[in-house]
Amino acid sequence: MAATLTAYNDALKRIWTQERLEDQLYQDTPLLSKIEKLTRHKTGEVARVPLHVSRNGGYTTLPSGGGTLNTAGNQGISKAEYNYTNHHQQIAIQGDAIDGTSSNSLSVAEVIDTEVKGALTDIKRQLQRQLFLNGDALIAQCRTSDSNDVDLNTTSGRNAIDRGWIFVGQPVDVGTTANEVAIADGVTISAIDSTLYAFTSSGGNVTTEGTTHYVSQKNSRSATTSYEMNGLQNLVDTGTTFAGLTVAGEPTWAAAGEDTTSQALNLSLMLQQDQKIHQKTGSKADFVLTGLKQERKFYELLQQQVRYASDSSLNAGNQEGVKWKGMEFICDPDCQDEYMYFGQLKHLFIVATDKPYWQNKVTGGN
Numbered sequence: 164m165a166a167t168l169t170a171y172n173d174a175l176k177r178i179w180t181q182e183r184l185e186d187q188l189y190q191d192t193p194l195l196s197k198i199e200k201l202t203r204h205k206t207g208e209v210a211r212v213p214l215h216v217s218r219n220g221g222y223t224t225l226p227s228g229g230g231t232l233n234t235a236g237n238q239g240i241s242k243a244e245y246n247y248t249n250h251h252q253q254i255a256i257q258g259d260a261i262d263g264t265s266s267n268s269l270s271v272a273e274v275i276d277t278e279v280k281g282a283l284t285d286i287k288r289q290l291q292r293q294l295f296l297n298g299d300a301l302i303a304q305c306r307t308s309d310s311n312d313v314d315l316n317t318t319s320g321r322n323a324i325d326r327g328w329i330f331v332g333q334p335v336d337v338g339t340t341a342n343e344v345a346i347a348d349g350v351t352i353s354a355i356d357s358t359l360y361a362f363t364s365s366g367g368n369v370t371t372e373g374t375t376h377y378v379s380q381k382n383s384r385s386a387t388t389s390y391e392m393n394g395l396q397n398l399v400d401t402g403t404t405f406a407g408l409t410v411a412g413e414p415t416w417a418a419a420g421e422d423t424t425s426q427a428l429n430l431s432l433m434l435q436q437d438q439k440i441h442q443k444t445g446s447k448a449d450f451v452l453t454g455l456k457q458e459r460k461f462y463e464l465l466q467q468q469v470r471y472a473s474d475s476s477l478n479a480g481n482q483e484g485v486k487w488k489g490m491e492f493i494c495d496p497d498c499q500d501e502y503m504y505f506g507q508l509k510h511l512f513i514v515a516t517d518k519p520y521w522q523n524k525v526t527g528g529n
Contacts, residue, residue, distance in 0.1 A: 181518040243406035297396035300384035311368035312361035320360035334381035454498035
């Protein structure tokens, strides 16, 4: 007799527990696996994290004869408020796959394993993409149309396609920041041109896109309201309000520095960014994060200084073993080619209400 759907669901929840879901979710994601996860700071629909934002100004220097003390002060306490984002990944099991198990628990486990592992990989790819963007849900900018495809900006289009942020089978919206579906509403990508940075979709020919149009995951935003999580670009922006903290009101919590000029990587630029962090926090950076291109560029800078005693048994190209001031590079394939981040890991965290869970365990259904 074939396995019932109820038995299948029970097996699914037994094999893939919340703990295993969480463990697998962060494996093979270099940066996500290093970021601390917090659950203690939560209040209703937002997470509130208390912060120390200013010092006590009640200090006084007086002559030997005494004088009037300055007014007593207090430590400045404020809070950062983070909105939760909700991430869902559906899986579907064919009825004949269930029937084919013939109540064999091993077969049930194998079918579950295939589907859940694939689904976890897919949701990790989405989380990684959001981590390296700025939270606005805009995956790639378009360029003025020169074909019947959806044509993408060279830089953001290359980043998105090369990293798999845009992929065949993906449901997307294409529109302006004010209207996310101005060009295409929930179409499915059917083919990608990775040379011209363009894609075709189930919506047919598209010839009206321009530089004011953007590609988003279907239903990930409504106009300028994004349902995706904050990303590193938003975090390091020195001029933008973040988590309710204004740069003018809580300057302590603004990023230490940001250099957006277009220039080749050199050691002086890296030292300058490291210096800014040390100056502002009193502590040195403890991580460097970059993508594959800048990891290679950094290795090439240092390789020029290597001298070989002989040409016997030469060994080169060990770019993964290169360190910066004793720190290991976090090299993440999802980090854009043009970015390099310096920071302190204690300042990065993910606020979560709970571990990942099966939706049907909470809301019912199959």
